[in-house]
Amino acid sequence: MELNFNELRELVTTLSQTDISELTLKSGDFELTLRKQGALVVSSPSADTVSVTPVPVSAQSGEIPQPIVVSPPAAPPTPPPSVDSNLVEITSPMVGTFYRAPAPEEPPFVDVGDRIQSGQTVCIIEAMKLMNELEAEVTGEIVEILVENSQPVEFGQPLMRVKPN
Structure with a gap:
């Protein structure tokens, strides 16, 4: 050829x-x-x-x-979404897969509107076949869940936003 x-x-x-x-x-x-x-x-x-x-x-x-x-092709720059400065972001501590529930048939750890306590498990990040429970570091109300179930996440990626007490 x-x-x-x-x-x-x-x-x-x-x-x-x-x-x-x-x-x-x-x-x-x-x-x-x-x-x-x-x-x-x-x-x-x-x-x-x-x-x-x-x-x-x-x-x-x-x-x-x-x-x-x-x-x-270069994508046009998108302005960062406006975030209420009073909200606290729960971010991923590692690269992995985000899970909202402990098992597919079980209810999610948290939903939008739920009140959470510091130390409460809010999701699981699977990394290298290990399930890592992510605990809230703040007490408050879940305002937004930013990641879909079973989606890959990056280190430092925001997962949820919490309105602290």
């Missing part, structure tokens, strides 16, 4: 305008993988995978293309 520089440029442009994050083309000994993170990988069965930038596209044309960087 031969691919000239203009065809490659058109392919990269088309890929950048889609939701596709990775595209692999294979033909015989030729393999081309494009990833939106900017990696361009060329490999063949007879050689180890090699990251190449720039890549000679065609020995016949003698052209050596400039480095190609594919980036996702």
Whole structure:
């Protein structure tokens, strides 16, 4: 399979305008993988995978293309949501999966409007197959639950907002 520089440029442009994050083309000994993170990988069965930038596209044309960087389109900045300064956020102490209840068939630890006490379990964060109960550090009322059940969470991500007493 031969691919000239203009065809490659058109392919990269088309890929950048889609939701596709990775595209692999294979033909015989030729393999081309494009990833939106900017990696361009060329490999063949007879050689180890090699990251190449720039890549000679065609020995016949003698052209050596400039480095190609594919980036996702920039999202417009969103203003941070207005948060009542009197509210206290319960944040995730680790990366993991957020669970509102101790088991799928059981009721959630807390719901919006519930009164909680300091030390009360409000959710579970599963990390590396370990279930970690997260306890409230404040007494008050749950005003908002910011994460859906069974969703991944990051370290420091707000999970709930509490109106303290």
